[in-house]
Amino acid sequence: MMALAWLIPCALALGLIGLIAFxxxxxxxxxxxxxxxGWRAIQDDDKDPR
Amino acid sequence: MAQAVRAExxxxxxxxxxxxxxxxxxSQAATLVVENMQCGGCMTTIERALRSxxxxxxxxxxxxxxxATVVFDDQVTDMQALIEELNRVGYHAAEATETADAHAARRxxxxxxxxxxxxxAAANVxxxxxxxxxxxxxxxxxxxxxxFHWLSALIAMPAIAYSAQPFFxxxxxxxxxxxxxxxVPISLGITLATAMSLFQTVRGTEQVYFDAAxxxxxxxxxxxxxxxxVRVRARGAAxxxxxxxxxxxxxxxxxxxxxxxxxxxxxxxxxxxxxxxxRIPVDGKLIDGETEIDESLITGxxxxxxxxxxxxxxxxxxxxxxxxxxxxxxxxDHTLLAEIARLMQAAEQGRGQYVRLADRAARLYAPxxxxxxxxxxxxxxxxGAGWEQSLTCAIAVLIITCPCALALAVPAVQxxxxSRLFGKGIIVKASDGxxxxxxxxxxxxxxxxxxxxxxxxxxxxxxxxxxxxxRAASLAAASxxxxxxxxxxxxxxxxxxxxxxxxxxxxxxxxLSARGPRGEQRLGSxxxxxxxxxxxGGTATLWYFETGAKPVGFxxxxxxxxDARAVVGALRGAGYQVELxxxxxxQTVQSAARAAGIDEWEGxxxxxxKIARLAELKAMGRKVLMVGDGLNDAPALAAAHASLSxxxxxxxxxxxxxxxxxxxxxxxxxxxLAVARATQRMALQNFAIAIAYNVVSVPLAMAGHVxxxxxxxxxxxxxxxxxxxxxxxxxxxxxxxxxxxxR
Numbered sequence: 001m002m003a004l005a006w007l008i009p010c011a012l013a014l015g016l017i018g019l020i021a022f023x024x025x026x027x028x029x030x031x032x033x034x035x036x037x038g039w040r041a042i043q044d045d046d047k048d049p050r
Numbered sequence: 051m052a053q054a055v056r057a058e059x060x061x062x063x064x065x066x067x068x069x070x071x072x073x074x075x076x077s078q079a080a081t082l083v084v085e086n087m088q089c090g091g092c093m094t095t096i097e098r099a100l101r102s103x104x105x106x107x108x109x110x111x112x113x114x115x116x117x118a119t120v121v122f123d124d125q126v127t128d129m130q131a132l133i134e135e136l137n138r139v140g141y142h143a144a145e146a147t148e149t150a151d152a153h154a155a156r157r158x159x160x161x162x163x164x165x166x167x168x169x170x171a172a173a174n175v176x177x178x179x180x181x182x183x184x185x186x187x188x189x190x191x192x193x194x195x196x197x198f199h200w201l202s203a204l205i206a207m208p209a210i211a212y213s214a215q216p217f218f219x220x221x222x223x224x225x226x227x228x229x230x231x232x233x234v235p236i237s238l239g240i241t242l243a244t245a246m247s248l249f250q251t252v253r254g255t256e257q258v259y260f261d262a263a264x265x266x267x268x269x270x271x272x273x274x275x276x277x278x279x280v281r282v283r284a285r286g287a288a289x290x291x292x293x294x295x296x297x298x299x300x301x302x303x304x305x306x307x308x309x310x311x312x313x314x315x316x317x318x319x320x321x322x323x324x325x326x327x328x329r330i331p332v333d334g335k336l337i338d339g340e341t342e343i344d345e346s347l348i349t350g351x352x353x354x355x356x357x358x359x360x361x362x363x364x365x366x367x368x369x370x371x372x373x374x375x376x377x378x379x380x381x382x383d384h385t386l387l388a389e390i391a392r393l394m395q396a397a398e399q400g401r402g403q404y405v406r407l408a409d410r411a412a413r414l415y416a417p418x419x420x421x422x423x424x425x426x427x428x429x430x431x432x433x434g435a436g437w438e439q440s441l442t443c444a445i446a447v448l449i450i451t452c453p454c455a456l457a458l459a460v461p462a463v464q465x466x467x468x469s470r471l472f473g474k475g476i477i478v479k480a481s482d483g484x485x486x487x488x489x490x491x492x493x494x495x496x497x498x499x500x501x502x503x504x505x506x507x508x509x510x511x512x513x514x515x516x517x518x519x520x521r522a523a524s525l526a527a528a529s530x531x532x533x534x535x536x537x538x539x540x541x542x543x544x545x546x547x548x549x550x551x552x553x554x555x556x557x558x559x560x561x562l563s564a565r566g567p568r569g570e571q572r573l574g575s576x577x578x579x580x581x582x583x584x585x586x587g588g589t590a591t592l593w594y595f596e597t598g599a600k601p602v603g604f605x606x607x608x609x610x611x612x613d614a615r616a617v618v619g620a621l622r623g624a625g626y627q628v629e630l631x632x633x634x635x636x637q638t639v640q641s642a643a644r645a646a647g648i649d650e651w652e653g654x655x656x657x658x659x660k661i662a663r664l665a666e667l668k669a670m671g672r673k674v675l676m677v678g679d680g681l682n683d684a685p686a687l688a689a690a691h692a693s694l695s696x697x698x699x700x701x702x703x704x705x706x707x708x709x710x711x712x713x714x715x716x717x718x719x720x721x722x723l724a725v726a727r728a729t730q731r732m733a734l735q736n737f738a739i740a741i742a743y744n745v746v747s748v749p750l751a752m753a754g755h756v757x758x759x760x761x762x763x764x765x766x767x768x769x770x771x772x773x774x775x776x777x778x779x780x781x782x783x784x785x786x787x788x789x790x791x792x793r
Binding site: 004008011012015016018019022023026031032033034035036038039040042043 | 089090093094111112113114115159162163166167170173174177194197201205
């Protein structure tokens, strides 16, 4: 039972981190242009920090 | 205030530090639609081009939406400059129209957020449930089992309270209007499953369904989200089309200075200059100049109208002959436009509410679910079980019949169908459009711009020699008149090289002339050519003459779309009744009908005449698909059972239509009807799968044999089965019945 007391909160916390990361990504507009995001990854940088 | 500060920081961080606060305050954000943004390369080019314009501080493209967001200083530059810069690097751009789109996108985002929460909760509750199921087989400590149930409750209940709100809200709205929709049994199932699970957790029994309740919510949200996403994309694409067609106008100020501005910013009383070959951006009165106006987009009439000062001119018509000045006026009640607005209002009210398939199913399904639940309860009571056991079985029935698959059945198929059509340039805008299209048995076409291309093409090209055609074309290349363009096109289609001739003089309303080594060349009206050579005869529209040769006549027609005849044949082969209904003259309509192979035709139809014919067909029990593009078709598009318009259509018509297709071929009509029918077939198949699952599992539930494990498995399998079935629609070849034979 001691193992459960550790493992269950761990599992929940990890899941929660994933959820928070997802909500953060959603709110910062990272799902807005799924077609374009793939292209941006392979493009040369334009001296522009973005 | 905080927002202003953040905007300032972003701008400063994004570019050089010379941008002082004073300039930042006048910066504004705007969205541009860019038509031919196709790949990553375009994104870079467009962003670089926009950033190179002085005053632009930030530019970011969105490839999925085909849009670019620009932050610029409106004291240094303006929208027009940005659009012109993009034109220079080869992209057709326009200012995006701001509409309800933002609202729908927010709704999709909201669903996504709820979906994320439901997914998180479903995964964790499942983890705990699987342990409990595994534990039932071995020797799990009852205390640990209770702990797991309580943990499940702790995760599932807040998650359901948040994630399932869209269903609760929709169900409440339906109930308040005394209707039943699919969300009523869904909400009931989710709520009861949660409430009973809590009760059983308190009692410490096995009948805990938290996993089923949260998974149900998760699956249903997926369907709901995809549905919304497709609609947002379709609406965005439709708005892009309208935005790109939006005109800009050259306004002449009181002091005589000319400036460009978007047509929608025009105000009554402004003087607008319209060059030859341009579309007229505003309703108004001709105040200076005489010209010919092509009104085919408004009335369907292909022969241009001659307009003199004082004539009323409609927005969207084409100025053919020479520059004119138009005074913008407010629309008064006697114009054609006002009549069309009146007819459209009447047509929209007359069409009535269409009840969607899923809601029709819910009307049958919801009462059946409640009757089954009640029967189970009464049956167990009569059999002598206690009220507690009877109620447990009744609730198990309600949970198992909760229409998970049923509620996914239609959205999943619609999403697959809509994205398939989207890939072929057909945008389905109305959410119930596909269902109405599937019921269509009669197709009514408009002529000009729908069955035909809506632009003249050279009819007697075969009778004109290569040399003459080439010389006429090099003369015509100097002009923007549609007839000139048709000659140039005919010449380049034949593979002749067309070199624009220098020194061409365009005489408005008459024709073109040039002097060359062979003497004078003229291309124009009969009177204009006859001025140089008296012996021209015949009835051709345009004549070409060069010194020392016989004049050659050029005849034009509004040619049918390349596959019009094949499409009409395929439709008739598949059992559709096809009609032609046009505002053009009888004779033209007759020849177009004959060319396309349509027997039923009517010419000279006014907007109210078109509606009358549609009402007649409706009275005969026919479901009509109206395909039209002109302003005069708009009321008919709104009145028909379903409607389709090409992307070249008048704005009002495009807005009224259920779907819009792009490109020259007419074959999207067939694709659309075939996919709509396949969609309907597949939705019914999915209903059958869902019902088959209920036939198996409901007796089990009524007999009291449903454990939480069975409920969870049954729910997942039926949902995955209907989704997988729907995905077949994306790839499978769909043909309209007996279409192959006619090809």
